[in-house]
Amino acid sequence: MTELLLATRNAKKLVELRRILEAAGVTGIEVLGLGDVPEFAEAPETGATFEDNALAKATDAARATGIAAVADDSGLEVDALNGMPGVLSARWSGKHGDDAGNLELLLGQLTDVPDERRGAAFVSAAALVRPDGAQTVVRGEWRGSVIAEQRGSNGFGYDPSFVPEGGTRTAAELSAEEKDADSHRGRALQQLLPALRELAG
Structure with a gap:
């Protein structure tokens, strides 16, 4: 069994990756979270892009543990706000992880923006770094x-x-399986599957 470290403490992300691997028939990989390995110093997310942050997190985790590591960085890019909050999505209201505060601030900033200009995209960059670099x-x-x-x-x-294109329900009204099939993180992880299959041997 090959160990794979998902560099997160978010239990929902661990469940999601395990579900995606299972649905794709990828066997021989045991997915661990940061809570399953000894603590190590995690660099702050200071990258200019989602890719920068994901790669930095995965590199830190693989280097510290000697286990192949996957990390993702994701957020929401709103057209009317020139792509913001972007990499600042998790701390848009000033405090990291304040979901309610972040969403309230965003909706306040869009109060006078008409429906046709409320386009947005959830973006997820996922990085896999193996112990060999x-x-x-x-x-x-x-x-x-x-x-x-x-x-x-x-x-x-x-x-x-957030209402996905062509839909009427918000992302929070979709089932886990529907979200895996379409979401930004689901799409990124699907693209990682060939590399994860190779890792599983």
């Missing part, structure tokens, strides 16, 4: 728009106000 970096995008209301309880972050 080999790197794979991929990017997934999920287009849609930001609505003024909040609906649903299945997601986190900006999900309750």
